[in-house]
Amino acid sequence: MIIGGAQENTLYNCQDLIRLFGDEVLLVTGPSLGPEGDLLAGGRAGEVPVERVPSLRRAIHPWRDAVSYRALKAILARFRPDVVHTHSAKAGVLGRLAAWRLGVPAVVHTVHGAPLGPYDPWPLRELYRWSEWYAARHCHALISVADAMTDLVVAAGIAPREKCTTIYSGMEVEPLLAAEQHRVAMRAHLGLAAEDLVVGKIARLFPLKGHADLIRAAVPLVREFPQLRFLLVGDGILRTELMRQVEAAGLAAHFRFVGLVPPEQIPAYLAAMDVVVHVSLREGLPRALVQALIAGRPVVAYDVDGAREVAISGRTGFLVPPRWEALIEPLRTLLARADLRRAWGRAGQELFADRFRHENMTRQVRTLYERVLAQSRANLRQSGGQTLAGEAPGGLPLVGPRQGT
Numbered sequence: 186m187i188i189g190g191a192q193e194n195t196l197y198n199c200q201d202l203i204r205l206f207g208d209e210v211l212l213v214t215g216p217s218l219g220p221e222g223d224l225l226a227g228g229r230a231g232e233v234p235v236e237r238v239p240s241l242r243r244a245i246h247p248w249r250d251a252v253s254y255r256a257l258k259a260i261l262a263r264f265r266p267d268v269v270h271t272h273s274a275k276a277g278v279l280g281r282l283a284a285w286r287l288g289v290p291a292v293v294h295t296v297h298g299a300p301l302g303p304y305d306p307w308p309l310r311e312l313y314r315w316s317e318w319y320a321a322r323h324c325h326a327l328i329s330v331a332d333a334m335t336d337l338v339v340a341a342g343i344a345p346r347e348k349c350t351t352i353y354s355g356m357e358v359e360p361l362l363a364a365e366q367h368r369v370a371m372r373a374h375l376g377l378a379a380e381d382l383v384v385g386k387i388a389r390l391f392p393l394k395g396h397a398d399l400i401r402a403a404v405p406l407v408r409e410f411p412q413l414r415f416l417l418v419g420d421g422i423l424r425t426e427l428m429r430q431v432e433a434a435g436l437a438a439h440f441r442f443v444g445l446v447p448p449e450q451i452p453a454y455l456a457a458m459d460v461v462v463h464v465s466l467r468e469g470l471p472r473a474l475v476q477a478l479i480a481g482r483p484v485v486a487y488d489v490d491g492a493r494e495v496a497i498s499g500r501t502g503f504l505v506p507p508r509w510e511a512l513i514e515p516l517r518t519l520l521a522r523a524d525l526r527r528a529w530g531r532a533g534q535e536l537f538a539d540r541f542r543h544e545n546m547t548r549q550v551r552t553l554y555e556r557v558l559a560q561s562r563a564n565l566r567q568s569g570g571q572t573l574a575g576e577a578p579g580g581l582p583l584v585g586p587r588q589g590t
Contacts, residue, residue: 186214187221189389190472191297193448194330194354194546195272196224199233201547208551210234211264213257215241215276220420221389222445236260243275250279257283267291268554271324274313278320285323290565291557292324293550296334297354298469298490301341305393305467317343325557328550330354331470331491350553354470355543356479360452362538364480367453375416375441375457382520383414385458385482387451387473388465390421395464395487398509400430400440405513407439410520418454420445455480459526460519463492466507470494475541478502478533483526485515501533 186192195212202208212235217223225235238260240252257280261269268291269284271277277294284292300313321327321344328350329335335349377383388394396417407413417427417440424442431440446454455461461477463486470491474484478495484502486492496504503515519526539545 186212186224187217187219188224188445188448189221190354191272191295191469192224193356193472194295194297194543196230196233197355197357197543198270198547198550200231201544202551203232205544205547206551211236211260211266213238213260213276213280215239215243215253218242220422220424220445222420224448227447241276241279245275250275254279254283258287261287261289267558268293270295270550270554272297274316278316281320281324290561291326291554293326293328293553293557294320294324295328295330295352296338296349296469297330298467299334299337299341300467301337314341314343317341321348325561326350326553328352328553329469331494333491333494334469337490352546352549352553353541354472354475355546356472356476356541358479358538358542360449361455361476361479362534364452364456366456368456371453371457375443377414377457378412381412381414382410382460383416383458384460384462384516384520385416385418385455385477386462386464387418387454387476388463389419390417390423390427392423393466394421394423395466395507396423396427397430398464398512399462400427400434400436401509402512402516403436403439404434406516406520407436409517413439413520415440416443416454416458417441418443418446418451451476452480455482458482460485460502460516462512462516463487463496464507464509464512465489468492475537478530478536479538479541481527481530481534483519483529483533485512485519495533495537497536501529501536 199210199212202210210233212233215238238253238256240249261283269289270293271280272295281292281294300309327344327348332351338344339346403415431437455477461482461484463471463474466489468490474486474495477484478501484496486496486504487507488504489507493504496502498504505511505515
């Protein structure tokens, strides 16, 4: 549960299931290690019970992964859920296998992103494809955070299209709609002048996030717009290297590395920006793009994965080929035209504010749970009540409907 879009999605879903539906929920997670922070710090989990599995880490490690699998099975056997809903690669594979082995009636996985594109190393693509193909055979339904994720999954032969449902990742919308009220105070806090033009990027400082491309595109833009500033929100393993690149390009006065900020402060940082750029080479549905548009900021994005579902050229911003040179002209246009920035920002708010409310996401997710459970119960009746159709023997017996998730 690092600070990230998939993690916020998961936490909102858990909180909404309790608050809106009175469900019994347990959030199971590994430790939040590394520079990305801990989303659950400071009591952000609220009323959601959390159980941590210390061995459940991001990196592949056969011994720790085996320990994690056994721990997940023990937790699920004790909690006896109707639904197990997994997220991310490692927890997604181990969690689905554990739940399926125990005969959990509804096993669902969300695809937030997939290393299946041309920018990912071939061995990684093949390992991920095989692992996800195997895990998809051990769950009842897949949720895609964008239609583009379904297309990737189907094209890779991981699962058939009918097993996938697109449900956009939800967020807290009202603070984003009210972001403008923070503009003056946040700019003063950051030492930005009223006349400065600010291009922002919100992303971890990690490979494939495109920060180096933005630095290269900044060189000609700064010559044309001396008052141009770049605001980079996020932290990660590439921070030192990227700061070195900025220094080498003579752009130190024009770039600000903000580091990690709490999710609740994102609207204020967006308020300080004029344009938001997203140049990741792999993403599901870029949460930062949606947040920017709901906050009334136009966007420039690489045409990768789900970005095209929110970055609509000529309406909410520019969608460009994934090359650093392609960033220059769209950014030049938006920096020169305040009227265009305002118009496209308003269009983004109108298009996406209601669509991305986390409450709407959770209602759609819970409807999917109910549909899967209904089918599982029908299968159980057909099998004579011994176990779920197609489940491994020795699964947990169904004891009747519960409200657990």
